[in-house]
Amino acid sequence: MPNYLVQFNNISKFFGKVIALKDVTMKLKKGEIMCLLGDNGAGKSTLIKTLAGVHRPDEGEIIVEGKKTIFDSPKDALDMGIATVYQDLALVSLMSVTRNFFMGREPMKGPPFFKTFDIEKANKIAAERMGQIGIDVRDPSQAVGTMSGGERQCLAISRAIYFGAKVLVLDEPTSALGVHQASVVLKYIVKAASQGLAVILITHNVHHAYPVGNSFTVLNRGKSLGTYEKKNISREKLLSMMAGGEELNKLEVELQEMNRKN
């Protein structure tokens, strides 16, 4: 039995009559990147929220480091080391890099009742952490709004790691980015995994997922179409599994029809 860091076994989630998720199983080892692929409406958002502790699964179990657990709130998930970086990144663009990095978890100094936000220490850590991933924040008091999309994504991931994430759940980290920025973010994700984190990368972009993923779970209409190791599946096969295959074929036929009429 391999030593899994986190297991989600047969997770189901219902909203009234709607079956949002049915029997989804995912297992992750340390250092592994599992890509969760699915088209819009496949149930990705529901699954993320279940992983993050926002929703409680109606069926199935979550096992973290061998212990069966229940997440009652996002905080529970966070305390167990499962950190979710949402698409909105939880960054405030008008606030500085440092203030964002430590938002809600500010380092303090000084005597009781007169504790102040240790901004020098925070600046130092933030600059150091961003430097490690190759982002030279010339001034950690600059507003996050001045950073590029890739830099913001890296900041959000870096923050999650700094505050003790063992499992990173990344929601479409590359969807809003250009080719170059996306590759920078993906490189950073690989680096994070190589340092022993488990990463669940949620995306609908196979071209971003395939180069970095170790295994792939395809989600379609709330059900898992199975988990495949990289050596057992090709990029094309994944693409066609994501509901896209059939429909893309149909589209091609339709386009041909249209051309003929013209």
Place this chain on the structure above:
Amino acid sequence: MSTKSKSIETKTDFNQDERLKKVSKLRILLNRPELGALGGAILVFIFFGIVAGDTGMFSAYGVLNFLDVSANLGIIAIAAAMLMIGGEFDLSIGSMIGFAGICIAIPAIYWGWPLWMSIIFAFSMAVLVGYFNGILVVRTGLPSFIVTLAMLFILRGATLALTRLITGRTQVPGLRVLIEDDPLAWIFATDTFKWVFTWLGSMNLIALRTDGTPLATGIPPSVIWFIALAIITTWILMKTRYGNWIFASGGDKNGANNVGVPVGRVKISLFIGTAVAATIFATIQVLDAGSADTMRGTLKELEAIAAAVVGGCLLTGGYGSAIGAAFGALIFGTVSMGIFYTDVDTDWFKVFLGAMMLIAVIFNNYIRRKVTESK
């Protein structure tokens, strides 16, 4: 497993982007929210220095006069600014001033309470009103503009109705005699640094009355409160965890919530802050005038918000400064008093106030774009 490798070059090339300009220290300073208000205040002083320099405006008496007006507005403007940074409005500040006034006057005059107890009562009511405003906004998710607009009418109406019901009139005079020997009232009613003015008078450096005492007797309590509040709130915003939470709550409510900032509690505390500031304003005024009036504080909420906006607060929250609001109040106070010393008809003051605010909003908008624009 092949992609997972330690050999990946992690040094990415964000920092080698040749399109990046060096940011000068001046630009950093220009990005401070209070800069516009500071510049505005300096311009106002230069203007009146030229136009009214030889009138009494810059005598000790004149200076204290416009400082007093500025300070009164500043007390509520600072609280309004804190709330705006936290992403909300409070339109009930003005009504709260009137309400707090009669909360002091009626128990003290009609029910025979000692003054200090009436003052504590007024502040307790302020905490309740602020808490109610806050919990309503946080729980319902309705815009605070609407919720506090409703509170504006409710409080003003209740103030008028209750006062007439209990006293049969709309003014409650007779408080001045109660101030003396009260253990609490002096905090809101005492001129300070009197010895400085006595000394300046004895040196013939400032104007004297015919009996030899100086015309300006001391720093009014409003000025001390104003300065203290400006320092404390600036310290909170810049140096404390709570300050960071205020920016975060106003900047992105959901984001802040997701990383563990107690957004609801922060907002409620800021609503309590504006109501308490309104009560400080009311207490100082009531004790100074010796009477409470149900119409006191009318339109003050808009002046407070205007001063906060001139001070660099964004209407959308997450950006601004307390010290900026203080400068904003100083501008308004100085102009409203200074205009008496010029040939300009005082009717033009409101025109100035509106124009100033318009310029400030356009300027702030520009700054916000500068701060948040991507590379």
